[in-house]
Amino acid sequence: MKIYIDGKYYDKDDAKVSVFDHGVLYGDGIFEGIRAYNGRIFRLEDHLQRLEESANAILLKLPIPIKEIEKAIIETVRLNGLKDAYIRLVVTRGVGDLGLDMRKCKAGATLFIIADRIELYPEEFYEKGLTVITSTIRQKGLDQVTPGVKSLNYLANILARAEATAAGAQEAILLNATGHVSECSGDNIFYIKAGKIFTPPTSAGILVGVTRNVVMELCEKKLGNKVIERNFPRYDLYSADEVFLTGTGAEVISAVKIDGRVIGKGTCGPTTKNLIKHFRDYANSSGTPVYEAVKAK
Numbered sequence: 001m002k003i004y005i006d007g008k009y010y011d012k013d014d015a016k017v018s019v020f021d022h023g024v025l026y027g028d029g030i031f032e033g034i035r036a037y038n039g040r041i042f043r044l045e046d047h048l049q050r051l052e053e054s055a056n057a058i059l060l061k062l063p064i065p066i067k068e069i070e071k072a073i074i075e076t077v078r079l080n081g082l083k084d085a086y087i088r089l090v091v092t093r094g095v096g097d098l099g100l101d102m103r104k105c106k107a108g109a110t111l112f113i114i115a116d117r118i119e120l121y122p123e124e125f126y127e128k129g130l131t132v133i134t135s136t137i138r139q140k141g142l143d144q145v146t147p148g149v150k151s152l153n154y155l156a157n158i159l160a161r162a163e164a165t166a167a168g169a170q171e172a173i174l175l176n177a178t179g180h181v182s183e184c185s186g187d188n189i190f191y192i193k194a195g196k197i198f199t200p201p202t203s204a205g206i207l208v209g210v211t212r213n214v215v216m217e218l219c220e221k222k223l224g225n226k227v228i229e230r231n232f233p234r235y236d237l238y239s240a241d242e243v244f245l246t247g248t249g250a251e252v253i254s255a256v257k258i259d260g261r262v263i264g265k266g267t268c269g270p271t272t273k274n275l276i277k278h279f280r281d282y283a284n285s286s287g288t289p290v291y292e293a294v295k296a297k
């Protein structure tokens with residue numbers, strides 16, 4: 001495996017960052033999780049745009065221009081010879097002293113890119129659906145730091161996921177301060193009721209997923225069913241016909257049991273099944289080419 005760090009490629013065992021990096025000391029940084037299908041990077045522009053917006057929101061100057069980051073991502077996948085890949089891109093504040101002052105991180109941000117094989121939920125989860133619980137941990141409020149930023153401050157999500165695991169579930173729902181459903185620990189959430197599809201709005205404190213946006217497009221274009229963004233309580237999930245989650249890793253996946261309640265018929269419903277198919281077709285037939293790109297340039 002070859003890992004990109006600040007312009008150089010390292011073997012896995014040699015790929016290291018400093019203990020003085022503020023990404024390590026304070027979780028001061030941002031990341032993206034990106035996938036490649038069939039030798040093409042899925043929705044790369046969307047991920048790069050979110051990266052720029054996240055960087056801007058936390059006053060972080062990207063160490064190289066976004067076009068160079070794009071090239072580095074493509075090159076990392078290419079060097080590792082991957083066709084289907086999960087790509088993790090991280091930008092930290094960089095090496096500073098032990099204080100909080102970001103001006104002390106004089107060398108600038110650290111950028112690293114890992115391209116690995118994808119670790120998916122087993123296929124049976126796509127057919128049978130996931131078990132989900134509501135976490136006791138609340139989504140960060142809109143008045144708190146970095147809502148909407150894909151930041152390295154992931155402790156709430158990690159602890160929520162641990163609650164899910166302890167309860168024998170695969171995912172955890174985070175409610176926001178007003179008790180509305182926001183999202184899961186690493187996925188956005190949708191439900192279907194009487195032919196209508198709903199998802200929480202950005203004002204629910206969600207991380208606006210690239211997959212969420214793709215699924216909203218597919219619902220409109222392929223199903224002729226425009227997704228309605230609105231705030232809703234947990235009750236709406238319990239009484240839904242279908243609930244599904246979206247994320248780069250999980251793609252589109254059904255949630256069939258929530259807090260012990262069976263959702264709909266207790267199995268992946270017809271609309272979710274249809275969406276999974278449309279999503280996979282689209283993911284496998286679009287994206288930025290990894291291998292032809294070298295020739296083209």
Ligand SMILES: *Cc1c(COP(=O)(O)O)cnc(C)c1O
Nearest residue numbers: 186187188207209210211247248
């Ligand atoms: C990354 C992420 C998502 C899903 O976003 P995608 O771009 O679809 O992968 C949802 N929630 C959280 C908290 C995330 O970090």
